[in-house]
Structures are given as structure tokens and as C-alpha cells.
Amino acid sequence: MGPRDSFSRPTQILTPEEVLRGLYGCLHENARTNYLAFYSSRLGGITTDPALMVVPMDDHLVHRGHAVFDTATMTQGYLYQLDDHLDRFYTSAGKAALVPPYARPQLRRIILETAAASQRFDGSIRYWLGAGQGGFGISPLECLEPSFYCMVYHNRETPDHTKGWKVKTSPVPIKDPYFATLKSNNYLPNALVALDAQLEGFDQGVFVDSEGYVAEGSVMNIGMITQEGELVVPPFEQALAGCTLKRLLHLLSEALARGEDDILAFIRTISQRKFTVEEAKQAKEVFMVGSNTMVMPVIQWDDHPFLNMKPDPEVGPLALALRALLLEDLDPKQDRGQHVEVPYDFLTKGF
Structure with missing residues (x-):
């Protein structure tokens, strides 16, 4: 037997405080550096703390994969082809029998304001629509309400096109x-x-x-x-x-x-x-x-x-x-109707 098989030890029962310390303790470097902002419909807002960018296990998005997603590029403070990506997102949602928890104008606003909360001008923004929480069954009829998550992140590395x-x-x-x-x-x-x-x-x-x-x-x-x-x-x-x-x-x-x-x-x-x-x-x-x-x-x-x-x-x-x-x-300087400006003033307007 290898060293991992030769002994066992009791499994620890964690207190809430220990769970929180564990979330911070297990952060990997990619998360610290490149996970910039995260919106959760479950929490009703945005966090910029990578340790708190978490999704519940009983969301059917996690344990059944019942979710759709899409990704847009953020460049020089603009989102490129956002509405084209949203059109595809809604088409995918319809085929997956998912209904967003918000009307499209509100969902679009959340994406843009999550981008603003990152306080960066370049990166990627990915968003998911899931069947939601409710249990570990197979049918989404047990889900309480759909979930929506949105993440702004930097790609760790961009493939070198000069090498092919x-x-x-x-x-x-x-x-x-x-x-x-x-x-x-x-x-x-x-x-x-x-x-x-x-x-x-x-x-x-x-x-x-x-x-x-x-x-x-x-x-x-x-x-x-x-x-x-x-x-x-x-x-x-x-x-x-x-x-x-x-x-x-x-x-x-x-x-x-x-x-x-x-x-x-x-x-x-x-x-x-x-x-x-x-x-x-x-x-x-x-x-x-x-x-x-x-x-x-x-x-x-x-x-x-x-x-x-x-x-x-x-x-x-x-x-x-x-x-x-x-x-x-x-x-964005080409101004061809493909860019939506990120509303960075959202951060200073107050609520």
C-alpha cells in the first residue's frame, strides 16, 4: 500500500468560522490574480472577493448540468458583441427550458455593472443561467427559482497566433x-x-x-x-x-x-x-x-x-x-456598432 492508503484519520466537522477561513486558505493563485468580479442572483449582488465567488451544490447547474452560458470580450472598457451573445444565450435558454429570473434589460444591466465592478478595461465576462436550487433530484420542477451568475475574469494566457x-x-x-x-x-x-x-x-x-x-x-x-x-x-x-x-x-x-x-x-x-x-x-x-x-x-x-x-x-x-x-x-474606436460601453460611473453613483 502507498502512504495515502496506510492510515486514516477522523473527518473534521467545521464551524462556520473554520469554513470561511478554509475558503480563504484554499485560494489558488489564478483566482487571486484573475477572478475580478462575480454576481450571484442567490445573493442579489456583486462580490469582488475571489474566496466568496461560490455556487450552492443543490443548484441543478452544478449536480445536473442544467444550465446555459455565454461569454463576451471586454476590451478598452467596452463589451464586444454583447447583444449578439445575449441573443444566443436566450436561444440556448429556450432550448434548455430555462427562463431567466430577470427581464432582459435588467439581466443586461447586471452584466455591464459586474464588468464595471471589476475596475478593469480588458478581460472576459461569462454568465450562466441555471435551473436553480431545490434539491438533488433529476427534474427541475423541484427548483425554487432560476439562478443567474456572472463572472469577470482575465485569461491566464492568450494562445500565440504566430506559432499556430x-x-x-x-x-x-x-x-x-x-x-x-x-x-x-x-x-x-x-x-x-x-x-x-x-x-x-x-x-x-x-x-x-x-x-x-x-x-x-x-x-x-x-x-x-x-x-x-x-x-x-x-x-x-x-x-x-x-x-x-x-x-x-x-x-x-x-x-x-x-x-x-x-x-x-x-x-x-x-x-x-x-x-x-x-x-x-x-x-x-x-x-x-x-x-x-x-x-x-x-x-x-x-x-x-x-x-x-x-x-x-x-x-x-x-x-x-x-x-x-x-x-x-x-x-472600439472603429465605432461599428459592436461595442457597449461599461458604465464605470455605476461605482460612484451610490444606491
Whole structure:
């Protein structure tokens, strides 16, 4: 037997004071540094203390995964594409039979004021709608009222787009279309896709259906640019309709209509259709799209490299040009109707 199996000791019964000390004592460095503000409908307000950003175990969000969520980017004191993300959030809520505890204007205000409470200008804001507390049964009919949580945080690290990603065809079964298009809390398949890839030395995995058609990555959409100049992304039938991807396709359509004479001139058409792994491996470039990664060039798929891999990998210029389109749009100074200003004066107005 190992040292952990050779003895036992009584389990401690904690006092409330000891519980509180324990919450502070077990804080990890990521929480101390990057968890900035948290709203809980259970508490009816915001805390900026990472030790107190807790969720009750009997919320069906926790023990049954009955919840939906979404994430928006905070940049230079603005939330980017907030209303597009909220539209998807409400669509997911409807499919998950969840009704928010507040009307949309109030829920939107909570998100913005939680962002303000972080006193930061850049980061991410994620919000959840759960079935709520009430017990440990399976049916949400036992829940007393829906729960809403909102978290502002910094990403610990941003992937380096100059190096690109190596991706792997995942053996993890793809989600059923109903659940693949619903942004629910059940991300176990997604987590296993990422884990399988990273244990094999890849950066990300890719969901593929039984016929070999590409769907999406673990937490991002995927696309390719063929040798003939067709930019292709899978249909949103067995993949989440990515807000960032939809915005990118819109921006690219505008750029092509203007006939801009740059690297993007290689792209002649934009399509949303099925394509196989083997077709993707024959593409000129492959890329992934997400709110945190923006556009990430793919330099290798399984054992197939896309560009020179010796001595150093090269990222695709088309993917970098697509990334530049999004980065320009992300800048609030462009004033393209995609940004909502964070109301920092909320902190000084009083209540």
C-alpha cells in the first residue's frame, strides 16, 4: 500500500468560522490574480472577493448540468458583441427550458455593472443561467427559482497566433445536433476532445461525425480555404453558431465586395457546407475561430503539415489576414456598432 492508503484519520466537522477561513486558505493563485468580479442572483449582488465567488451544490447547474452560458470580450472598457451573445444565450435558454429570473434589460444591466465592478478595461465576462436550487433530484420542477451568475475574469494566457496550432481528429463521439447547437453547461465531450489532443502533443482536437465530416473544435469553430480560393465553414447543424465566426464572415463579405487588393483577394467565394477531414487536409489553409483566440492558424492536422515545418512551422498568411479583420473590428474606436460601453460611473453613483 502507498502512504495515502496506510492510515486514516477522523473527518473534521467545521464551524462556520473554520469554513470561511478554509475558503480563504484554499485560494489558488489564478483566482487571486484573475477572478475580478462575480454576481450571484442567490445573493442579489456583486462580490469582488475571489474566496466568496461560490455556487450552492443543490443548484441543478452544478449536480445536473442544467444550465446555459455565454461569454463576451471586454476590451478598452467596452463589451464586444454583447447583444449578439445575449441573443444566443436566450436561444440556448429556450432550448434548455430555462427562463431567466430577470427581464432582459435588467439581466443586461447586471452584466455591464459586474464588468464595471471589476475596475478593469480588458478581460472576459461569462454568465450562466441555471435551473436553480431545490434539491438533488433529476427534474427541475423541484427548483425554487432560476439562478443567474456572472463572472469577470482575465485569461491566464492568450494562445500565440504566430506559432499556430496542431490539431487532431478526435475519437470522442460528436454531440447530437440538438445539444451541439445548444451552449449548455455540459462540456464533458468538449473537455475530453481537448484532453485527448493535448495528451498526444497537439494543441486542439476536432469533432468529426461518423461519415468523416468536420464539425468544430473543442471550444471554437473551424474553417478552411481551398486551393481554388473558396473559404468554407461547416453548417451550424452539428456545431455551435459562433458569434465571432459569424462576424468574421460578415466582415470578409464586405472586404470582398469592396475589392480590396491585398492578401484576401485570393479568397473568391464564401461557403457554408460540409467537408471531410481529407478535404481539409488538401486545403491551402485551415484556421480556427473563437472569442478568445480570434483567428488561429492551423499548421498541422494529424500527421499532415500545411506549410513548411522544417526547421520552423509557418502560419498561413490568409489566416493572419482574417485575424487582422477581426482585430480591427474589436477596436472600439472603429465605432461599428459592436461595442457597449461599461458604465464605470455605476461605482460612484451610490444606491
